[in-house]
Amino acid sequence: MKKTFENIWNFYYEGFTTMSQTGKILWFIIFVKLFIMFAILKVFFFPSELSRYDNDEQKTAAVIHNLTERVIETTPPSLNSN
Amino acid sequence: MDFLSLTDASRLQFAMTAMFHWIFVPLTLGLGFIIAFMETIYVKTGDEFWKRATKYWMKLFAVNFAIGVATGIILEFEFGTNWSNYSWFVGDIFGAPLAIEGIFAFFMESTFFAIMYFGWDKVSKKAHLVSTWLTAFGTNLSAVWILIANAWMQYPVGMKFNLDTARNEMVDFWAVVSSPVAINKIIHTVANGYTLASVVVIGVCGWYLLKKRNFDFSIKSMKVASIFGLISLLVVIATGDKSAYQVAQIQPMKLAAMEGLYEGRECAPLVAIGILNPDKNIHNEEPPYLFEFSIPYALSYLAGHELNAFVPGINDLLKDFPEKQAKGKLAIKSLQAYTEAKNTGDTANAAIHKTTLEENFKYFGYGYLEKPEDAVPNVPIVFYAFRIMVILGSFFIVFFLINLWLTKKQQYPQWWLMLTILSIPLIYICSQSGWIVAEVGRQPWTIQDLLPVNAAISGNEASNVITTIILFFSLFTVLLIAELKIMFKIIKQGPETIE
Structure with a gap:
């Protein structure tokens, strides 16, 4: 078992250490991109709207409120056909 | 910022992110199999040429994969921030396929991806070949789950709405994954990816031939890509026909918008080329087209598989x-x-x-929906996108056939080689147009008939969404430039740099 893990480790280690210059640039781009996405965009610009509620009951109540209020606010009383 | 409503800003952001993501996905889907074909020839024949060819296309595959990976995650951020009502409302129906995609397909492709790149000379030829095929299948499997989720939004089946939780709950997993819309969409979309990748391979080889270099490599790669591309495109056309039939049954408003058809009729012709009348709307009697060239009965046949089938128009569909x-x-x-x-x-x-x-x-x-026109998608966008897709799709049949013939002769006129290069942006336009037809055509619905965009969005400020649009646009532009620069560098170096 230990030998298997060692082989897997060596496989990845050798792969990464002998990687071409292009491969290194690509990994750099991947890490920068993931950092921007998860450490900046997700944290500062994309909070989950429903995460401010503590539990599913509150989330349900908030969504039902949104869904039921919107129809009343946006729909005029008379039906307008062509 | 009144120039863009919250709903439209959220839609714009989602559309932009999805279209950017779709620049990378189809090439990954198709190039994976082209690489696998080439490596299979190598393993069968032992010819080192095919090993070099496989390694070269693998390099381009890696660049595309690396730049494209995780761009789809931003869509999931947007679900939580801009589309929170939608995210909650769809419940586990949307979540289940995405979770399966993340756990199964992503890990599968990542594992075999490593063997594919690091495993040359470390694992046996056959084990390496198996990894390459599994990487190709893994990327396609990722797409399958996403497309199942998308198909469900267009044709919601296999669920029940729970009033207590305000969520749709999956009651029949099989109905969701085997819905006829999902199956057709999966085949149509992945085959489109194979077609796109084939055109990219042909275009790159066309550039080499134009530069009078790598003749043998280009001819052989073109042969593989032309055959694969032609077969794939025939599948795209067959499933496209099926898709039109399904749209006629399930989303007739989308079909009416695709045709700019306001008044329904029997024996309906299909507008092959046309210019819409910009003054036409559901309230007036203006003619729908300024100019049109139509194919008699074709729309009726497409929609109902009968020459005299009645095809409802926008106004017919708004009567109720x-x-x-x-x-x-x-x-x-x-x-x-x-x-x-x-x-x-x-x-x-x-x-x-x-x-x-x-x-x-x-x-x-x-x-x-406040008024009838709210139930109608943007007719000009859908109408023109549909024509761009069909006209370019037809062009590519001729393209593959001529390219196969020229490859057999091993003689290419210079203008043809230039056309192969020009075909790369054309196939991307064709592919994106297909998505525009599918997604703009189903507006205003996020979930067909159940949840329109104005109910699906969160209660954000439009200005916040516009700020993130600008951020994304900047980030995406940098990423795209990075990809193109690396790609061009590898293409310029050519396959001769491969050991």
């Missing part, structure tokens, strides 16, 4: 709008009344409202 709107409003108000009754312990009234909601749930989304 007031009734649907009233039922939708009743359904939404019943949800409100049910919740209030339940909260006050009035079980008898809660049961009545529950029954009313269930009876009218089919039209739930119509309660959010």
Whole structure:
């Protein structure tokens, strides 16, 4: 078992250490991109709207409120056909 | 910022992110199999040429994969921030396929991806070949789950709405994954990816031939790509025909918008080329086209598989709008009344409202639409995108056939080689147009008939969404420039740099 893990480790280690210059640039781009996405965009610009509620009951109540209020606010009383 | 409403800003952002993501996905889907074919020839023949060819296309595959990977995650951020009502409303139906995609396909492709790149000379030839095929299947499997989720939004089946949680719950997993819309969409979309990748391979080889270099490599790669591309495109056309038939049955408004058809008719012709009348709308009697060249009976055949089938127009489909709107409003108000009754312990009234909601749930989304035109997608965008897709799709059949013939002769006129390079942006335009038809055509619905965009969005400020649009646009532009620069560098170096 230990030998298997060692082989897997060596496989990845050798792969990464002998990687071409292009491969290194690509990994750099991947890490920068993931950092921007998860450490900046997700944290500062994309909070989950429903995460401010503590539990599913509150989330349900908030969504039902949104869904039921919107129809009343946006729909005029008379039906307008062509 | 009044120039863009919150709904439109959220839609714009989602569209932009999805279209950017789709720049990378189809090439990954198709190039994976082209690489696998080439490596299979190598393993079967032992010819080192095919090993070099495989390694070269693998390099381009890696660049595309690396830049494209995780761009789809931003869509999931947007679900939580801009589309929170939608995210909650779809419940586990949307979440399950995405979770399966993340756990199964992503890990599968990542594992075998490593063997594919690091495993040359470390594992046996056959084990390496298996990894390459599994990487190709893994990337396609990722797409399958996403497409199942997308198909469900267009044709929601296999679920039941739970009034207590305001979520749709999956009651029949098999109905969701085997829905005819999902199956057709999967085949149509992945085959489109194979076609796109084939055109990219042909275009790159065309550039080499134009530069009078790598002749043998280019001819052999072109042969593989032309055969694969032609077969794939025939599949795209066959499933496209099926898709039009399904749209006619399930989303007739989308078909009417695709055709700019306001008044329904039997023996309906298909507008092959046309210019829409910009003054035409559902309220006037203006002619729908300024110019049109039509194929007699073709639309009826496409929609109903009969030459005299009746194809409803936009105005026909809006005739029952007031009734649907009233039922939708009743359904939404019943949800409100049910919740209030339940909260006050009035079980008898809660049961009545529950029954009313269930009876009218089919039209739930119509309660959010103010006027009939709100149920009509943007006709010009859908109409022109459909024509761009079909005209370019037809062009590519001829393209593959001529390229196969020239490859057999091993003689390419210079203008043809230039055309192969020009075909790369054309196939991307064709592919993106297909998505525009599918997604703009289903507006205003995020979930067909159940949830329009104006009910699906969160209560953000439009200015916040516009700020993130600008951020994304900047980030995406940098990423795209990075990809193109690396790609061009590898292409310029050519396959001779491969050991």
